[in-house]
Every structure is written in structure tokens, then in C-alpha cells.
Amino acid sequence: MFSKSCKYAIRAVLYMAYKTSPDQRVGVKEISDTLDVPGPFxxxxxxxxxxxxLVSSIKGPNGGFFLSEKNRNEPLRKVVECIDGPEVFSACILGLPVCSSENPCPLHTQAFIYREGLLQMVGKKTVAEIAAQVSQEGLSV
Amino acid sequence: MFSKSCKYAIRAVLYMAYKTSPDQRVGVKEISDTLDVPGPFxxxxxxxxxxxxLVSSIKGPNGGFFLSEKNRNEPLRKVVECIDGPEVFSACILGLPVCSSENPCPLHTQAFIYREGLLQMVGKKTVAEIAAQVSQEGLSV
DNA sequence: TTAAAAAAAGATATAAAAGTCTTTTTATCT
DNA sequence: AGATAAAAAGACTTTTATATCTTTTTTTAA
Structure with a gap:
């Protein structure tokens, strides 16, 4: 479904959501060490x-990455689409160039229903909302 | 979700399901031309x-690929798992090494529902059943 | 019994994704 | 002002997925 890049990005953003604020920045190294992900990548x-x-940064000593208030209130979907492109949620599951309700592939209906569920979630919930759930329920990132 | 290889394989099998029988074989070229897919691949x-x-073949002149009765009655899931491995339906959507109902990632629940629906479909319906739907409803492969 | 047709197998090539390294820019602190 | 810390940018490398080419094996039919 998502590329590795996209998985890393989602995890990093959710991590930042409860670890940072405009005056509480974090460096790449801390994120990459915590998430066990290649740093330069x-x-x-x-x-x-x-x-x-979708993310904010400040250069120089004491600089780093963080999420602004605006960043937190974006739907997570934007992060996904920024990395994997807008097609992730709409491309045909069998890779057919044209596949729609009018001209469906054999798996279209099932794929549509269930992808729509994911899309609803990441499309409606903001980064902050999902991150809140993460800390409340002690989920792993 | 599925690799390109897997998409090609699914389409080829469904195509063969309504085009072939033990004494009605088809060559790679016909399949690849029809599906617009790289032949040698x-x-x-x-x-x-x-x-x-999961597919049957006979060498030599008038040989080719076809689906036996047994092949048709396999769930489509087997084709998917043969190409992409059994993890496709169980791996964490964020790539976490451990992600389960007990220790879920932030997207676990939604992803689980999403994939489970697909899994039910390809796991329960046989190649023949899905192919029947394809020809009845005139779906594209 | 030889020629041809087709799959099987293996080697090789190309492209895309993932990952690393080096240099530059910007900000901070002494 | 100078040293340093961090992100930004760009070039480069490695790995994996996708695709092609060549040779071998099997089968059929003339």
C-alpha cells in the first residue's frame, strides 16, 4: 500500500506530533534513532x-524539526500524498489504466470499499488527533 | 498493495480461467498481447x-498454458501469495516489525478491516467464481 | 527422424526505490 | 567576528523490482 518512504514519513510526523512544538525542536538523529530508520534518508x-x-524546521544550533499548530491540524492524508502522490488511494488495485465503478476490474468493489475506509480515516483525522490516540492508548510508532 | 508481478499474475490467471481448458491451451504471447503486459516477464x-x-502447461507445438479443473477451484489468494508471499495480508501497514491487536500501530485497526475484506474475498472465492463474475458482468481484465 | 513450436531455465540488462556522502546555507552562541 | 550546530541541497551508491535475451528441453507433426 504505502512505500517505505511513506511509512517512515508517517511515523516521523506522528512522533513529532507529541514530541515537538515551535519551541521544542528535535533533530533528525533523535527521530531516526527512536524509529530505527536510516537517518540521511x-x-x-x-x-x-x-x-x-507539512513539517517545520529551523536551521542552526538548537534548531531542528517540529510541527507548528498549522502542521498539526492537517489531515494525515496530506503527508501520505506528499510522499507517495495522490494516486495511492485511487489507483486500480490490479494496475489497469482505467478502472472505475462504470468500468470496474474484478477486484474493484472490494478494493474500493476497504480503501475508502482507510482514506476516510487519514482524510478526516488530523495529525494531532491521531497522535493523541497514540499517546492515550500507548500505541507504538 | 500488490506488486506489479502480482497484478500481472492475477490478471493472467483470470484471463486463462475463461479462455482455456485442458484441451484449449494458450501461449504466453496471446496472454501478454491481450493484457498488454511484457511477454518474457x-x-x-x-x-x-x-x-x-496453480497453472498448468504443456510444452511443444499446440502446447501452452491452461487451467485444470483443480487450478480453477483454488482460491485466488493462492495466486497472490505465490507471487507476493504470505505476508501481503498480514504485514503492518507502517512496516513495524511487531504490530497486532495487542500492540497495534496507529493505523492498525483501519488497515486490518481494509485488508480483511479483501482477504475474505480472494480467500473464499475461487478463481473460477471470480472469473465467472468477470464474464457475466463484462468486467475488464 | 528431422523441423518446428512451445515452455523451462538461466543469464543479463534497465529502472526505480532506498540509502549514503559531501558541500552549502543559515542560525546561534561565545 | 569566529566556531559550531543544524537543516538544505545535490551527487552518488546500493539494492530490489522489473524486464529482456539466450539457450535448453520437451512435444508434435510432417
């Missing part, structure tokens, strides 16, 4: 998210 | 399926 992803205003 | 996939008794 994660850096690229965070930079891409930063360019797209 | 598809050949490898079909050979892998053949080794795992």
Missing part, C-alpha cells in the same frame, strides 16, 4: 515535507 | 505459478 523525507509545509 | 510468472500447481 529520513532527512530527505523531512525536507520534502518541510517544502510542502 | 509474464512467462517467468506463469512458470512460477506452474511450479506451484
Amino acid at each position: 529520513l532527512a530527505k523525507l523531512l525536507q520534502q515535507l518541510t517544502r510542502n509545509n | 509474464l512467462a517467468k510468472l506463469l512458470q512460477q505459478l506452474t511450479r506451484n500447481n
